Amino acid sequence: MSLLFYISSIVAILATIMVITRHQPIHALLYLVVSFMAISMIFLSLGAPFSAVLEVIVYAGAIIVLFIFVVMMLNLDKETALQEKKWLQPKVWIGPSILALVLLIEMILLLLEPPSEKMLVTVVTPRQVALSLYGEYIIAVELGGFLLMTGIVGAAHIGKHTKRNLHRFLQNNH
Template sequence: MELTFYIAAAVAILSTVMVITRYNMIHALLYLVVSFLAIAVVFFTLGAPFMAALEIIIYAGAIVVLIIFVIMMLNLNAESVKTEEEWLKPRIWIGPAILSAVLLAELVYIFTAAEFQQTAVVAVDARLVGIALFGPYMLGVQLCGMLLMAGIVGAYHLGRQNKKVIHRFLEKEAAQ
């Protein structure tokens, strides 16, 4: 189990570095999903299957969908359709597919290992997690929501400003 933890942690670090170094937003998003899945495997190996499920559902599901909507909102011109076709070439999917295959092999090993079947997993009650989040940590949950909303509004504003500047530049070039 300890080896699977270190492999999943290495995949998480590698995929997170790939998120930071990618210039293309879609490529970074693919590696971000792999990073979230790797962190879910880390949680699972540490004995927190509920947190692993929350990591996949909340982050790899909801946050990635939110990012996709922001990307769609910022790419409103006709030129972006042509560039999006280039993003979907199979060579782009090789890196995330390899890292995901490593995580899948780890999960198969974890589920088939005798250690996993012998250890008793302590169940975390979802009701208690909800009471904790909306009880003493309510301010933190609200601040996270406000931070996400501020990020979306800021990205939209910056995206619209850049388009205005680009359109003004193109109009000046056409006038000359």
């Protein structure tokens, strides 16, 4: 199945290059979803279905939806809605669609084809992952929690809006 691996790797690289060269955040996000799906496909072709599913659920599912919500909340005007309509030309969505289609064909091929050769891969089950995460690596998980807290506190401080309620006579001084 090494051909499938290489195809999905190329798709991942192409999509990531498109992410960092787009001007509009939404266009970049479309390619980012494709990039995550391509990485998930890489895992699947290597015989790691659980990582592949996690990749889709965590990144493509949760994180991208969060991004899209934030971007949607930033643009609330009618003008920006019109502008967005202008941006949503076929040339915008056709690129990600083609890449996604390639990945879909790959997955169908992978699922339909009977296992021709015996793969030397031990399948890791969710149970094993959970047991090692909450067993020997429990401290790492707890520290991961602290890492998230650091990110949230830092982002909350940097992004905070300060409200200045000054009397209009005092406002000239500031």
